[in-house]
Amino acid sequence: MNLLALDDDRLLGALRLLLAEKNLASPAEVAERLAITEQGSPAQGARMVAKAWTDPAFRAAMLEDGTRAAESQGIVMRGAPPLGVLENTPALHHLVVCTLCSCYPRAVLGYPPFWYKSAGYRARAVRDPRGLIAEWGTVLPEGVKIRVVDSTADYRWMVLPLRPAGTEGWSEDALAALVHEGDMVGVTVPRAAAPAA
Amino acid sequence: MEQDVPRAHHDLGGVAKYMCEPADIAPHTLSDFDKEVDALRQVLGLKNIMTVDELRRGIEAIPEADYHRLTYYQRWIRSITATLLRKGLITEAELAAALERA
Amino acid sequence: MGFAPGAAVRVKNDWPETRGPCHIRTPHYLRGRAGTVQRALGAFPNPEDLAFARPAPLRALYHVRFDQPAVWQQGKPGDELMVEIFEHWLEPA
Numbered sequence: 440m441n442l443l444a445l446d447d448d449r450l451l452g453a454l455r456l457l458l459a460e461k462n463l464a465s466p467a468e469v470a471e472r473l474a475i476t477e478q479g480s481p482a483q484g485a486r487m488v489a490k491a492w493t494d495p496a497f498r499a500a501m502l503e504d505g506t507r508a509a510e511s512q513g514i515v516m517r518g519a520p521p522l523g524v525l526e527n528t529p530a531l532h533h534l535v536v537c538t539l540c541s542c543y544p545r546a547v548l549g550y551p552p553f554w555y556k557s558a559g560y561r562a563r564a565v566r567d568p569r570g571l572i573a574e575w576g577t578v579l580p581e582g583v584k585i586r587v588v589d590s591t592a593d594y595r596w597m598v599l600p601l602r603p604a605g606t607e608g609w610s611e612d613a614l615a616a617l618v619h620e621g622d623m624v625g626v627t628v629p630r631a632a633a634p635a636a
Numbered sequence: 637m638e639q640d641v642p643r644a645h646h647d648l649g650g651v652a653k654y655m656c657e658p659a660d661i662a663p664h665t666l667s668d669f670d671k672e673v674d675a676l677r678q679v680l681g682l683k684n685i686m687t688v689d690e691l692r693r694g695i696e697a698i699p700e701a702d703y704h705r706l707t708y709y710q711r712w713i714r715s716i717t718a719t720l721l722r723k724g725l726i727t728e729a730e731l732a733a734a735l736e737r738a
Numbered sequence: 739m740g741f742a743p744g745a746a747v748r749v750k751n752d753w754p755e756t757r758g759p760c761h762i763r764t765p766h767y768l769r770g771r772a773g774t775v776q777r778a779l780g781a782f783p784n785p786e787d788l789a790f791a792r793p794a795p796l797r798a799l800y801h802v803r804f805d806q807p808a809v810w811q812q813g814k815p816g817d818e819l820m821v822e823i824f825e826h827w828l829e830p831a
Binding site for chain 2: 452454470536538571
């Protein structure tokens with residue numbers, strides 16, 4: 440049977456029937472997993488980043504063990520791969536890619552975005568990272584080194600970005616609202632206000 | 637330089653022909669199909685029916701032109717199906733019959 | 739074996755792709771490249787076995803840094819790559 444030629448919806452429908460009949464995967468189990476997966480979103484990671492910006496003990500704990508830090512914030516990490524956290528500094532910027540497939544810290548960032556899974560992103564990130572992030576309008580200041588993290592194995596990596604200037608005294612909620620998906624992958628950096636047009 | 641190395645076609649780091657491909661940074665929402673395939677793979681993993689590495693191996697076995705033609709989750713469902721068939725958890729006859737009913 | 743942070747290592751210049759069906763997590767562009775161990779990440783079942791539903795012994799996993807422009811003969815001096823590499827793909831440099 441040529442699987443490549445089959446209609447997608449029919450193939451999924453057939454698997455749904457067969458796996459339920461064989462007690463391998465019931466529609467209820469799949470629905471439950473889908474609901475759990477949809478709880479993962481960049482808002483989870485953003486909450487962790489904002490807390491790390493305001494609480495030095497949490498920051499240290501997050502850099503030491505991302506999984507435990509996420510769990511301490513009520514994020515379900517059971518069954519998820521270990522979470523590693525990459526700390527940006529004024530001299531070092533991280534960019535995460537998976538050149539072999541699309542490994543992504545889904546528990547804290549949700550489903551990987553379309554661009555992260557694309558051949559272009561996967562090819563370019565390790566070879567021309569500065570040209571790639573420029574497509575998001577990201578230009579690193581002079582003197583900042585870039586470290587591209589190719590996520591090839593058992594960890595999943597999120598970036599702890601730099602806290603933007605001008606946010607002194609802001610609440611965790613206000614800070615979390617500044618942090619977006621791309622900031623935690625490294626294609627963008629958080630900003631306190633939109634750049635002037 | 638990569639013309640000189642026998643890389644597998646999914647092993648995309650630095651591959652010259654994609655270096656000029658612009659990043660498609662517009663938001664794309666997942667379809668119901670995408671989400672169900674994703675959740676199904678997780679259930680099969682949690683129940684030790686197939687590992688994520690078996691999923692990847694099956695995706696990597698898709699011929700290069702099809703690998704790039706298929707969407708992300710179109711690759712996944714074909715890898716899942718091939719894995720279940722190879723392990724004898726479903727048979728081609730059962731699948732053919734289920735495709736008629738689906 | 740086992741590598742301490744700062745250890746100089748080299749990724750084996752091996753191409754299992756040429757020998758038959760396989761599933762490997764060491765990207766092609768690092769084969770034969772010299773790098774520096776950042777830190778040990780723990781031990782995980784070997785994905786090369788998991789992919790074929792074989793018993794998968796635990797293998798130590800390392801985060802290894804590489805000079806990025808040296809890999810591609812292009813880029814900005816000082817930029818780096820950091821990649822998870824299993825111990826059986828590493829040798830002392």
